[in-house]
Amino acid sequence: IFRASGLVSLPSILLLGPSGSGKTSLLTLFERGANASTHTSQSPIAVECSLPVGAIAGTDKYRSINDPTNLTHKKFLLLDTPGHGKLRHHALETITNPQNLKGVIFLVDAANMATGDEGLRQTADYLHDVLLLLQKRMSNGASKAPKEMAVLIAANKMDLFTALPAALVKSSLETEITKLRVSRSKGLLDSGVNMGDDGEDNDDWLGEMGSKDFKLSQMEEFNIMVEVAGGNVTGNANVEKWWKWVGDRL
Ligand code: GTP
Ligand code: MG
Numbered sequence: 001i002f003r004a005s006g007l008v009s010l011p012s013i014l015l016l017g018p019s020g021s022g023k024t025s026l027l028t029l030f031e032r033g034a035n036a037s038t039h040t041s042q043s044p045i046a047v048e049c050s051l052p053v054g055a056i057a058g059t060d061k062y063r064s065i066n067d068p069t070n071l072t073h074k075k076f077l078l079l080d081t082p083g084h085g086k087l088r089h090h091a092l093e094t095i096t097n098p099q100n101l102k103g104v105i106f107l108v109d110a111a112n113m114a115t116g117d118e119g120l121r122q123t124a125d126y127l128h129d130v131l132l133l134l135q136k137r138m139s140n141g142a143s144k145a146p147k148e149m150a151v152l153i154a155a156n157k158m159d160l161f162t163a164l165p166a167a168l169v170k171s172s173l174e175t176e177i178t179k180l181r182v183s184r185s186k187g188l189l190d191s192g193v194n195m196g197d198d199g200e201d202n203d204d205w206l207g208e209m210g211s212k213d214f215k216l217s218q219m220e221e222f223n224i225m226v227e228v229a230g231g232n233v234t235g236n237a238n239v240e241k242w243w244k245w246v247g248d249r250l
Contacts, residue, residue: 017123024041029239048078113173151227173216
């Protein structure tokens with residue numbers, strides 16, 4: 001799908017996350033520098049974006065301030081995906097078949113993540129699947145697999161007073177994934193999927209084997225670097241940390 005855009009050689013950043021978390025709103029802001037209203041997405045789209053002057057890309061860090069190349073806009077491709085459960089295969093296909101993929105931004109609605117909330121459960125469920133797919137890709141030594149993959153959990157909608165701060169978004173997701181991990185592995189045992197191989201087949205366990213609590217830092221063992229940072233897209237937009245993260249990947 002993205003191949004048709006003719007922009008394949010640019011470094012790309014993939015936007016994932018549940019429906020309504022603000023992916024298309026963020027794409028619009030990154031592309032045009034302004035907000036516009038969105039509708040729920042039904043298919044993936046790719047747009048070319050430029051890093052704003054002032055947000056210095058990672059590879060430029062050691063150049064002198066006076067170096068004229070600092071003034072050129074770093075270009076990248078931003079890939080938006082539909083968050084609806086039935087359309088997520090589009091998003092997941094992009095992870096397994098990346099074209100110069102430099103990072104994944106997993107957008108979450110921080111105002112919809114209270115403990116026991118269905119929103120939290122669904123968000124954790126999707127994040128678990130994304131991280132597990134990346135983990136499998138990184139650990140099976142696929143020749144196309146990158147050496148390292150960066151994931152930014154962007155805690156969006158911080159302008160709303162009901163939004164959880166980024167640190168709480170992080171710990172809530174970790175707690176929820178801890179529960180999910182256990183129930184998924186029980187489900188596999190019950191269905192007999194893992195029978196007959198002495199429990200050696202632990203491909204579907206996310207993070208550190210034998211750990212009681214899931215921590216996002218457990219992904220580092222698979223060269224998946226996960227960060228969490230807050231911001232908001234609409235209103236008085238605050239996306240500086242996210243721009244910086246993107247810049248560091250280009
Ligand atoms: P799907 O396409 O269904 O996967 O959703 P999406 O992630 O693309 O969400 P979208 O960008 O369409 O945004 C959903 C709603 O959230 C819209 O009404 C946005 O205006 C709103 N929204 C996005 N970002 C923010 C934010 O930072 N703060 C607030 N208050 N609302 C936001
Ligand atoms: Mg959308």
